[in-house]
Amino acid sequence: MAETSNSHRKLRIHALRYNPAKADDTPRIQTYELEEAPGMTLFIALSEIREKQDPSLQFDFVCRAGICGSCGMMINGLPGLACRTVTKDLPADISLAPLPFFELIGDLSVNTGKWMRGMSEKLETWVHSMGQSTDLKRIEEAMDPALAEEVYELDRCIECGCCVASCGTARMRKDFVGAVGLNKMARFRLDPRDKRTDADFYELVGDDNGVFGCMSLLACHDVCPKNLPLQTQIAFLRRKMVLQGTKG
């Protein structure tokens, strides 16, 4: 437990500072020193810096509990959720940078939400019931319990953007939908309530911005803070889409 740790290291946090709204600003690294506390997370550390040292430092936290996906940033070179990164797992020198790929708002804050909305619109990430209506007064349709669990499993994505930021393909090709998008397609394909067929899904991800653009770099799989089975799902989707694209 946190209380048994009695380290009082001096942490040096090297944060990337840049305000794209200011015409004359250039990116630079600013170093903040602070004393480590037991059980300290990067959320606690950054909040303290903002309160006591530099009120202008920009970053995003919402839930501070690892569930909302707001606080993705590059932590010592790897994308991760800052709020659930405990400083004691890191060296005393910690470098922080905003997630690449996404539009930079300022310092450590990026606009993942805007990109995710665009991705959702493009891939139509919702259940398409194809006009089937539901009588809300009647007992709901049954669903296999194991299948429901599987769908939930893929629904756990928090749209943090870590997978996209870690993906070399996405970095090179801006229109790539990323592992987050592909996982969502796999999720809706699995869901019996979504009446779309593989032909429909092919229209959405059957090209080099979709599943065929993925070069299986698997960084997405390795960094995903929710441990989603991205490798398996992308492979699965690829098989289905190749089948769809090569038949008939």
Place this chain on the structure above:
Amino acid sequence: MDSTPNVIAGVGLADRPRKSRWPARMDLAQSATGLVLGLFMWGHMFFVSSILLGKDAMWSITKMFEGYFFFGKAYPGAVSVIVGAIFAILIVHAFLAMRKFPANYTQYRTFIGHRKLMAHEDTTLWWVQAITGFLLFFIAAVHLYQMLMHPGDIGPYESADRVWSGRWWPLYLVALFAVELHGGIGLYRLCVKWGWLEGKDANASRKRLKTLKWVLTVFFIALGLATLAAYMKIGYDHRDRVGERYTPSWVVPNPMEKAK
């Protein structure tokens, strides 16, 4: 309660032209050609390394490919046919795979920087694959052209002379590393890309595949180096008689000649 009834795959898509089937075909073809090439290269390595078992062994295998044991006569043209096929596959593969290269300097810089920052193994492996693929494009073309045009010049002395006296060994040395790295990574990637050999625990099997991949790569490079050394040695010893064709040891020399 759905707001988007009677639409195929949603709102905007109804009037959009249907998506091309080519991306699917190309992805499949890239992997299929890669698979053929990858497996071929293992076979190829066993073939050329037969020299380690002796000149006769190498000679026999060569002649086997030339149909000698079936027809009682060697048809080097048969080799040309195989080479031609591999050449074609290679060209298709290279053409497809090159789509994945960085398309311009910005993309190139971005990827380099990304790779360095992330230091993520599989990302780095892809970069290795891209570079080796690029190299192979030239090397393999030259090598294959040679094999295509002079299919008869394969044999313990013929090959060794080419390696040593023909000064091909530096090219082969580079090609060896390039092809083994490229092919090994490629086959590993095929597995994770298509979900082969995944089993119950994808993470565990990926780890196992990765280990297997490295073991095979090291094995084939070692085998290749030994083979290359063997050719160089034979070529060195044979440097004064370049052009002489090898006769297997069991062929009894013509007594008349001996008498002379």
Place this chain on the structure above:
Amino acid sequence: MKIVYTDVLVIGGGLAGLRLAIGAKRRGHDALILSLVPAKRSHSKAAQGGMQASLGNVAKGQGDTEDVHFEDTVRGSDWGADQEVVRMFVNTAPKAVRELAAWGVPWSRVRKGDREVIINGQKVTITERDEAHGLIAQRDFGGTKKWRTCYAADGTGHAMINTVADQAIADSIPVHERKEALSLIHDGSRCYGAVVRDLITGEVSAYVATATAICTGGAGRVYRTTTNAVICEGIGHAIALETGVSALGNMEAVQFHPTGIFPAGILVTEGCRGDGGLLKDVDGHRFMPDYEPEKKELASRDVVSRRMEEHIKKGKGHKSRFGEHIWLDITLLGEKHIHTNLREVWDICHYFLGVDPVKEMIPVRPAQHYTMGGVRTDPSGQSPTLKGLFSAGEAACWDMHGFNRLGGNSVAETVVAGMIVGETIADYCDKLANTPTVPLGLVREFVEREQAKLAAFTKGGGREDASLIKGEMQDLMTAKVGIFRTGKDLEEAVDKLQKLLVRSRSIGLRSPSLGANPELVTAYRVQRMLKIALSIAYGAAVRTESRGAHFREDFPRRNDAEWLKRTLATWKSESDTLPTLAYEPLDVTRMELPPGWRGYGAKDYIDHPDTPERQKAVEAIRAQYASDRFAMQKALMPYEHLLPEVLRGKNERIDERF
């Protein structure tokens, strides 16, 4: 001046705001959502445990109906709730779950046959019916008679908001993210929209609408220890309060959750206890049965929280360098259960505590959790005092939670309220008479007023530090306006908060940019938060009784004779340092369930004079209609007329078909 026009302006992109916007949009009105963060990052995401709806699919939920849900909710509220609203709610909740199921929420489903569960620390085998196989499952939650809480593993809120936000995208409802409503534009009787600040550029603009809805969630961050997200600062509450016209109801009713991890305050779900987890003290003793022999760990939240604090006061807490805490023990649930049904809990323990809950106990202590109080509305969601203003979700007080809300009733409320208020807003917009003639001069005046206030922070020459004031407020609230309250503490708190409010009027900034500037945000928010804190503390100081989550050590009894009424706080003038309080009585003579004992907690309370008579009348009606529960309910307290037509009607169940 930039003006954005729309039909329905929804402030807040949580579950309530999203569902409301979808309702209005599907009725043909343009809806636009404002949110501080991307919609899916709203705090609705954090709900783990589940959503209550009386489906009665699981064996332990058999026999559940709206009636049982109604009683649980009213008792839970300690009779502070508006019973008509509760009726509307319990009847719509099953429809809401079923709608969400059709939209794609991966609800956990019933598996037929035997399964082993832990009840009361004992292994028990439950047999699920064949005909329930594949239907939505329910789990046990505090304060409920039946297993009623529908869930998607332990990411219920996550799964719900994913689905609802995606439906909003399907409906092309724009969400203007990273925008903050700073004030409502109004003329004292009617609301025209809001003044909005862009959190990226700092630009201040006006959003003008026929109807404006406040769906901004909770205000937990006025406290130091809270389970709420950092954006739950009650700004939505505050902008309604600052109109001077619209009132906040029951702000002193603040819920504390028993199991915030210690010391961070991050919540681990009630499902831990629902599934059989136990609370233990420093000696490893399970103490809840000593206090609450009947419901034990599963008594309602306020009771459990109080018992934990009481036990700590007796010296039975575990002492650590951050203070004292209690242990939550879920090791007995087994590895498999924890890894499948309580995985988020495992994650939280692992990542934020370094504890493996499969093997070790979890340090917990009560933390602020839920804001029962909110923007006062009528049962249709409209403000009775400011036309064109609506509210739904945690930010609202239409008043279904009274003085304590039950676990699982809140996400259910967000969606149900979204459905109901979405319809009433659409009805409202349908009427031509309600289309406002926009007084552009007024709009401009409001925008300029906000701009001037912002400029004052950078040019006003003030010297007070915004985050220091905020910290003091939070500490004060946690220390003096917490679980146990006394007149002395509360008066002290009110006094100090007033001083802080005065100080906050001369805040100066160290980084004087009007663009993206976190310090500026803290500055203008803390002024507003202090008004919320004062509404809570002052309301609590005046309310000399104990009811639900509001517990006064100096007045430990519930006092229906004097206090069966709702607090209404308004802020009359910008120069005031206290809200003006008024009270709205609850009418016992119309209650379906007259006040009585809650079934847990202290059994003594002071009756309202009308109660005995109403009780008799109710019993008579119950006897008369014993065979038909629908007719009985109708005779006791008709409510269906309050529901939008599309949402009326009986709910089918396995055991209740029609």
